[in-house]
Amino acid sequence: MRRALVWLTISFILGIVFADNTRLNFFLFFYLGVIDLILAIVLSKSRCLSALFIFLAAFCAGAGCLKNSCHFPRSHIWRILFKKPNSLCALKGIAITPSQQKGNTRQFVMAANEVIFKDYSYHCCGKVLVILGFPQEISYGDELFLKGRLYRLTGRKGFSNWHRYLGQQGIFIQMRVVLPGALTTLAKGKGFWFKRLALNFKRKVETLLFASMPRLTAGIMDAMVLGEKQHIPFLVYERMIRCGTVHILVVSGFNVGVVVFMCTLLFKVLRLCSSLRLVLTILCVSFYCLCAGAQAAVVRATVMAIFFLCGQGLQRDPDAFISCSVAALFILLLQPRQIFDIGFQLSFASVLGIIGIYPPFRSLFGCLNRIRQPLLRGAVNATMVSFSAWIATAGLVAIYFKIFSPVTILANIFIAPLATIITLSGFTLVGVASLFPILTAQVARTCQLLVILLLRLSFFFSQLPGAYLFLTRNLTK
Secondary structure, rough: OOOOHHHHHHHHHHHHHHHHHHOOOOHHHOOOOOHHHHHHHOOOOOOOHHHHHHHHHHHHHHHHHHHHHHOOOOOHHHHHHOOOOOOOEEEEEEOOOOOOOEEEEOOOOOOEEEOOOOOOEEEEEEEEEEEEEEOOOOOOOOOOEEEEEEEEOOOOOOOOHHHHHHHHHHHEEEEEEEEEEHHEEEOOOOOOOOHHHHHHHHHHHHEEEEHHHHHHHHHHHHHHHHOOOOOOHHHHHHHHHHHHHHHHHHHHHHHHHHHHHHHHHHHEEEEEEHHHHHHHHHHHHHHHHHHHOOOOHHHHHHHHHHHHHHHHHHHOOOHHHHHHHHHHHHHHHHHHHHHHHHHHHHHHHHHHHHHHHHHHHHHHHOHHHHHHHHHHHHHHHHHHHHHHHHHHHHHHHHHOOOEEEOOHHHHHEEEEEEEHHHHHHHHHHHHHHHHHHHHHHHHHHHHHHHHHHHHHHHHHHHOOOOOOOOOOOOOOO
């Protein structure tokens, strides 16, 4: 069957959604999946029945994967705190994310190794969201000893959007540390060395951006190049939601494509053999994925890029739908609850809209090839691509953000190409600062002017009559 992997992925996703709405346990789905596989092999002579049971097995695999992610081992800190809720204790572990400013606090995620109460000490596992009531820089790989109060979040799914988001990341425990003396750094340089190197590089790039540009423009550039949105003011974020251009603040396929292009060009200039170019390009793309926070959009783009690169290495033409399926399966096998994340849904919906809606839409209006003016042809083409992505994502945006933005199609004609130039300028700034520091100020000034133009366009389109329609009275971020 053509594109069988696409249908297997759909069956896997349906299994996850079904399992999330039932109380059936993991073992039922496991045994049903094994039975389906056996029947598929036994009935292999009948292609239809064999395919049916294979899809049922994929359905059970998705359901079992979700149920397995909800099962905590006995040593999980969530189980340990079941008998000691909201307890004062000491916790030992390794920071798996750097600390970030959240309002008046700093937060990071720690992989727990040991929890110590007054009378007992337990070896444990699991992620803990640590909230510090004082300014303290924590780097990835720091081994820490903390004293504070541990809280179990309200249910595995949580009753709030924030708790639900944490549950999707596998975080069900939080710890509050109030005093600086309650935090001790035992060692540094723990964790995966490749990720530690990527995050150190990201920190240096962010330092460069904020040193060479004002905070507002540097924050937007940080989001567009590295996917870090914590420095963007709410007013800017709100305006971009209203005109439907908030997607430019997410690292996506274009950024990964730029990295692939630059690496391929550099390695060709160095005259490396094709196999070595392939390996080094994959390493560079993976490195950038970690720099950008390994969010759903950039992971999807990275997996698709690796799939295409491997296809070119094998002299085969990869299929875009199959590449999307591989990326979705890769993410959902590791974190099945990502299917309920808005970033995951919007990322795949926009890509599927472009590769699924744009080609027939273009052939329906077969006038594009007759346009001789390159700029006009590019504008019409960009409009069609924008319209295809808007059709695929408008429903999700209306559900999650409670807003309908018809101006998105018009705004993206101007803002999407400008965002492309800004992203390229950001990469250029990093390269120039590394090779020719004397030119850093000039390139940074250009980046600043482009970002200011982007902001003015976003505000202009968001203020047009009928630009957007609230489906509820209040817009929530």
